[in-house]
Amino acid sequence: MQRRQFLVASGLGFAGLKFGSPTHATPASPPNSRPGKAKSTILFFLCGGASHLDMWDMKPDALLEYRGPFRPIETSAPGVLLSEHLPLTAKQAHHLAFVNSVKGTVNTNDHHAGYYHNLTGHVPDQSFVIKGNNRTPEREDWPYIGSVVASRRPQHPNLPNAISLPHMPSRAPYTRPGQFAARIGVEHDPMYINGSNEEPLKFQAPALVLEGGITADRMTSRFSLLDQVNSARRCFDETANTTALGKHQQRALSLLLSSQSTSAFDLSQEKPEVIERYGKTVNGMSLLVARRLAEAEVPFITVFWKGDSRKLAKKCKSAGSWDTHGNNFKCLQEDLLPEFDQAYSALIEDLADRGMLEETLVMVTSEMGRKPKIGDPRSGGTIGAGRDHWTHCLTDVLAGGGIQGGQTYGASDARGEYPIDKPVTPADIAHTVYHAMGINDLIAYDKLERPYHLLENSKPLTDLF
Template identity: 70%
Template sequence: MERRKFLVASATGLAGLSATGSPSAQAVDQRRAGKAKSTILFFLCGGASHIDMWDMKPDAPSDYRGPFQPIETSAPGVQLCEHLPMLAKQAHHLAVVNSIDGTVNTNDHHAGYYHNLTGHVPDQSFITLGNNRTPLPDDWPFMGSVVASKRTQNEFLPNAITLPHKPSRAPYTRPGQFAARIGVEHDPLYINGDRAKPLSFSAPSLALEGDVTADRLTERYSLLKEIDVARRQFERSQVAETFDKHQKRAVSLLMSSQTTTAFNVADESPATIERYGKTVNGMSLLVARRLVEAEVPFITVFWKGDLGKLGKKCRSAGSWDTHGNNFGCLKDDLLPEFDRGFSALVEDLAQRSLLDETLLLVTSEMGRKPKIGDIRSGGVSGAGRDHWTYCLTDVLAGGGVQGGQTYGASDRYAEHPIENKITPAHIAKTVYHAMGVDDLSFVDSLGRPYSLLDEGEIISSLF
């Protein structure tokens, strides 16, 4: 029997059952309240250097500013790093938010992920457990899962999809990227990408095994429904109803051609593939655009790093965690790939008249320490930047956000916000507002109402 089974885990929720009251009965499609139909969250894993990309300080001392220079863009008054020339041409679509205080109690990755993905300040367990503080069932939910729970279910695909990987490598999975207390049925569907095969994407949680064909699955599901009718004469519980939702969703995904079609970037023209960049991150952004066209409400792209060559070069896991050789890693590797892929996404959505109804958000778990030199890479001679959660920059575009503007400011060293200081809670509230999700109430398993996010306010001046 083992070879005949099929796996429908992860996003379809068969890995567990809802621990809280499902919001489906009270969820209201508030699409008309916000301009955005979809959000694409582009998360730069590792901690992208705000002072070297967005919030440059050319007049700061050399041991802060580094060798990069700012350049003018298509938006008067908005400057970007000289190594983002393609994105500079799209700056009239961008709102650059330079005043985010993302301080966490560990100044490290796990807590930084949690803060920026949920909007909630990490609790004491992040200090006591450190890297062992993996996701917990009663964590505050990922903003993508909140949006997914509040929107009418997409007909063919889950309301939240994440690609091209689940950060980070087990057992150090980053907290904050799951539905947690609002129920696993709102977890994202995870799609895997491969650096060696950037055009290939797969959903490991959706696979038919052995000799179970689509026709045989249909027959078995019909039989299962007959059995369920009899079973429910004896069992009527929330758990049974939740399991039934998972069953139906799993079969719908397995049987639907739209499930795989959306991820087939090989259908795109060679020119489009080249414009995005034939890398796993570039192609993930192209898949994200296709998922917007498929009306998926929330798509997350977690930057996938190169642990081998780039990991050694940057003294890190090969992503934006540039403990060593910060400027070489940014100039030669990270910035060119980011510049090509993200500028292509902005341009593509604008040309297809989709940008106005698609919110884009670029964020990270932290910025980088403005003072150059990290003791882990030899100090000043290692030319790295350490962790810095005390100040970071987010970039938004589309979804009703007014482009061509800079919001807030940091001090002369880019160490701390000094004007229009906000937190990740403000960003989360702004995303919810753009998506028309202004009701953040929820009901727990005992029927008690509570708010999913009390902190923060909508940054209304961005719109």
Template identity: 75%
Template sequence: MQRRQFLVASGLGFAGMRFGTPTTAAPQTTAPPAKKSAKSTILFFLCGGASHLDMWDLKPNAPSDYRGPFQPIQTSAPGVRLSEHLPMLAKQAHHLALVNSVGATVNTNDHHAGYYHNLTGHIPDQSFVTKGNNRTPQPDDWPFMGSVVAERRPAHKSLPNAITLPHMPSRAPYTRPGQFAAKLGVEHDPMYIQGTREEPLKLRGPALSLQGNISPDRLTERRSLLNQLDSARRDFDDFAEIATMNKQQERAFSLLLSSESTSAFDLHEESPATIERYGKTINGMSLLAARRLVEAGVPFVTVFWKGDLNRLGKKCKSAGSWDTHGSNFECLKEDLLPEFDRAYSALIEDLATRGMLDETLVMVTSEMGRKPKIGDPRSGGKTGAGRDHWTHCLTDVLAGGGIKGGQTYGASDRYGEYPLKSPVTPADITHTVYHAMGIHDLIAYDKLDRPYFLLEDSQPLTALF
């Protein structure tokens, strides 16, 4: 097979090289994860900025121009209240921990900075202010939390340690920063699996099957030839880029020679009842695939909510996701919340039924919350019934992985504008993920062998466990 095909199979290729530079991995001085540590994490990221006020942290006693029409309902956990439009999830609330006091250092109040802060745990630098949506991913960015987990866990025998589906947000050239390994090294970038709303059961990986007349035996023969050619350039192996290419080739061979690589993504192996429970949507099927991937032992799986621009773009004054600048309550009630409620509750229920929830951390977050005061000037003000961006406060939801369910941690003020009780930061949340996964050594080394800390000025929320 051609070298280009090997790189495509890795899910990275030369295009990925711009997102990071190869580095020397930190020595693994820590012991293997403790028995009670989570084996995998599923990160469900609600692209666009989900309204904390209309899902998790409702304010029924606030003035009408803040609270909106939705009412909180009782759940399976005493004292935990969810939106009335999350009835299926309400039955699973005894598994959930709601962190209602996630605040942020706000410097742009936009999507790029929100992605970066909540995916890496690091405060966006000044370039996010000056460049806005033109601030593309950079090689010296802080790494995505999933890449840190991938680098710290032993390599999976046939699949990458970090997999992202069903898309890479957002459309080029406006790719969101924070979702790549960056300074940790491109070899730890997630592999991206693509899916469409039109064919939700067909999740497509990069060349996960052999093509044409290439059999496993013939591929193995070509691998032997490639190894001989590589030996001729061994004097160049001190260059980090060459070493990384070798790692990518090994990754490609592993994917192509393993039946597990294709079966993990074959949703047709699931029963019709299971597919129906998750909902036959691209987001529902992505969560079902995530369950299959953690079942196969993948340490970190990310599902980025895939929006529907054609159907919701005009209605919600957005790109069709959770960025509800207009008609916030109609978009949530009629479109976003029903799909989310079915898919996410199915994942929690499915993991619990299979005895996998204790060893699988499931996290729901977004790049921001929504502005508590109703009425975005860009969509008609109060009559447009939208909610603008709001990075000052949001809710993160954690379940499984040793987390004690049926609890609410922290609180926002009476309007839901700012954290009031037990304030935390995205860095604390990221640190909590590492803690759940048994990752306590957060020292890495750059390509000059200089140490640096992957995450500072934070503490894991140990009270949740």
């Protein structure tokens, strides 16, 4: 009982136990009542704040200090223009819907609040202003979109209902809020799979490793003994945390003993040309794993873009992801956009070729856009050619899951600063995901059995379907 195996083996976000206590959610709707077609959602989150102006929502007629040097190009969807540095994605535009009017304004204009708003659909509360970067996940936070989906779907026979890879943003102790189940209970937390820039084809989670030479039979016998101890303990301690611990242990054992669990992450089963198409980067391979997990019908898969701080931190005046405070255009053109373009276009093309796109919703978002006026004081102003944070407007990209491709929804103003047509909120985007996944009932219950709504004041963007 003193050993770490059961905590290490779970790997199911168990460290988030302090972030929430279990509450029960309404069961999933019967299959025949599902409004959406999606069996799985793949969320590709561009950590750092990707520039909507230099990717999706080009403003070629704006003044130079706003538009930058990139030019728009034609795509496979008539009338839809994308950045010249997304040529492969442009060929897939007939599958894509661009929501150019997401008003993600947060009260701090920073990463923590941006994550929370776009990952939960809920406006950050005043604690984000007070605590700043110290506002880490809390047990009464609103739940992550993926955790809500996980709670509403029947439990997958071999894998968790929500899986995130290739890392948990951001480095402790500054863990970003919004990516956990929080108030609906840690049993709905994602399982985190680790990947690295150094070994991009290798993915590993503690749940898939038996440490110290322990065999499957020996682990089974240990769980049998533990179950007896837990049964006695429950007579005295029927707490929510004890219940959650038992659920994590059982899920961990199932993962450890199931060959289907490990095979989902084994990229050696893929053809070399498929791996080359996605690109041998940790982000490209994460999207390939995401496709494999969608094939296995895992309900919600999240790929958090993993930056390379050694390569880009100094160059981009950031931590190495999409937070381009300096050299915005060189960082995008030379590093970020080529890697994204190859991997993302490969995923869309792959899902379409396999006949999976109709039943797989793919969404690209970020915690914010970038400031339209070029020049960030922290990198030397206009000389530094960076773009600062900008939560007032961003673009989300949706594909599959019943979404009609080749369209744009809404519009921003002439500078890309604020939505002017069909403005939507992150709550509307979250509701659209639930709609695509066939989730109608968003009622949950607190510890006193009082009902509450998981996402009020929002509506799905049904015009996209």
